[in-house]
Amino acid sequence: MKLNSIVLGLPMVVSAATLNTKQNVRVGAPTEKLVATMRPEAKRAYFTFGPYELKGNPTAGKASGGHGHSGSSGGGMGGMGGMGGMGGEGDTQSFSLKTTGEKLCAPCSVLSGQIKFAYANGTLTSTERGIYVHHVLTNVLANGRQRSGFVSGLMGLMANGFVGAGDDNGNTPFIYAPRDRSLESGFHVNAADTLGANIVLVNYRPEPQTVYLNYDLEYMPSIWGRDVKSSLLSAAFGAMKTSRDGPVNTTSSPITFSEDGSMILAKGHLHDGGSAMYMSLSRSKDTTPYYTCVSRATYGGKIGGTDQETISDMTDCNKAPVEIKKGDNMVMTAEYDLKAHPLRGITGGGEGGTMGMFRVIFAPAPQPAKELKGEE
Numbered sequence: 001m002k003l004n005s006i007v008l009g010l011p012m013v014v015s016a017a018t019l020n021t022k023q024n025v026r027v028g029a030p031t032e033k034l035v036a037t038m039r040p041e042a043k044r045a046y047f048t049f050g051p052y053e054l055k056g057n058p059t060a061g062k063a064s065g066g067h068g069h070s071g072s073s074g075g076g077m078g079g080m081g082g083m084g085g086m087g088g089e090g091d092t093q094s095f096s097l098k099t100t101g102e103k104l105c106a107p108c109s110v111l112s113g114q115i116k117f118a119y120a121n122g123t124l125t126s127t128e129r130g131i132y133v134h135h136v137l138t139n140v141l142a143n144g145r146q147r148s149g150f151v152s153g154l155m156g157l158m159a160n161g162f163v164g165a166g167d168d169n170g171n172t173p174f175i176y177a178p179r180d181r182s183l184e185s186g187f188h189v190n191a192a193d194t195l196g197a198n199i200v201l202v203n204y205r206p207e208p209q210t211v212y213l214n215y216d217l218e219y220m221p222s223i224w225g226r227d228v229k230s231s232l233l234s235a236a237f238g239a240m241k242t243s244r245d246g247p248v249n250t251t252s253s254p255i256t257f258s259e260d261g262s263m264i265l266a267k268g269h270l271h272d273g274g275s276a277m278y279m280s281l282s283r284s285k286d287t288t289p290y291y292t293c294v295s296r297a298t299y300g301g302k303i304g305g306t307d308q309e310t311i312s313d314m315t316d317c318n319k320a321p322v323e324i325k326k327g328d329n330m331v332m333t334a335e336y337d338l339k340a341h342p343l344r345g346i347t348g349g350g351e352g353g354t355m356g357m358f359r360v361i362f363a364p365a366p367q368p369a370k371e372l373k374g375e376e
């Protein structure tokens with residue numbers, strides 16, 4: 001029996017591979033061809049999970065644009081608007097995924113990644129088709145390789161965030177290496193790493209829908225370069241300030257970096273109603289910023305069956321890595337403008353909550369060589 005499986009093992013693997021290339025279609029994987037863009041020697045592929053079966057939504061089409069309401073202002077949604085909002089609002093359906101790095105590209109260093117939902121036939125889902133991606137939060141952890149945070153305080157405890165999506169940022173990839181290739185970094189994934197994802201979706205259609213989650217990953221097929229850390233940092237705990245009269249700001253206290261490194265990417269995260277996330281960086285004893293940037297919300301696309309315009313993307317804050325010194329301070333501001341863009345109307349009534357965050361991807365500075373330490 002054992003011998004048999006050893007002998008038979010090889011032909012079976014080969015035939016499976018042949019089948020894969022022959023068909024070249026996996027249930028739930030988008031049919032769009034992928035081309036590596038970060039580095040010529042990189043690979044790119046879809047990693048597909050699911051199916052996730054969404055119940056039909058009997059109140060679909062009755063979603064009220066937030067502007068019609070007077071009773072539930074942004075402030076009134078306080079309990080839902082903050083971190084609690086990640087768990088979902090009244091009309092969301094949640095799923096969880098637990099797997100290992102083996103089911104991704106391990107051993108590999110992910111250079112960029114993007115979430116793509118598709119139907120069984122590979123057609124991408126969209127808000128127009130009634131699939132609203134509230135959140136996909138992915139964490140990748142390894143025993144003994146927890147990514148400690150790179151800022152001090154509660155928000156900086158963990159930095160394990162892997163490719164995710166929000167209602168606002170599905171249209172462009174997260175990058176773990178600079179596009180200008182000025183330094184070598186990636187999100188390291190080993191076979192034994194555990195991947196956990198919290199998937200929160202809304203079905204804006206009356207009939208059930210079945211979807212598949214795809215990680216579109218571009219990666220180096222080895223452990224390569226600096227291992228990045230990735231954290232979601234919030235302008236405030238709880239809801240952001242909002243007003244129906246125009247733009248209002250919520251500004252954070254200074255958030256202090258706890259190590260040297262390079263900020264590879266900063267990308268804002270807002271909910272519908274938000275217009276921009278601002279960031280400024282200053283050296284520890286200096287209040288004059290050495291770096292400022294803005295990540296703006298782009299609105300586009302309607303939610304299926306409603307007249308609600310929703311955020312389709314956020315611009316990247318930085319175009320090139322920013323050199324960070326331990327002790328530097330970051331201050332961020334979330335701007336909401338309900339006059340320009342109402343809060344998301346929840347199917348069956350009510351309004352979505354608010355968030356104001358930055359996803360920050362950080363490559364720690366290389367450790368000084370050991371012999372240098374010895375000479376000290």
Ligand SMILES: [Cu+2]
Nearest residue numbers: 085166271355
């Ligand atoms: Cu959010």
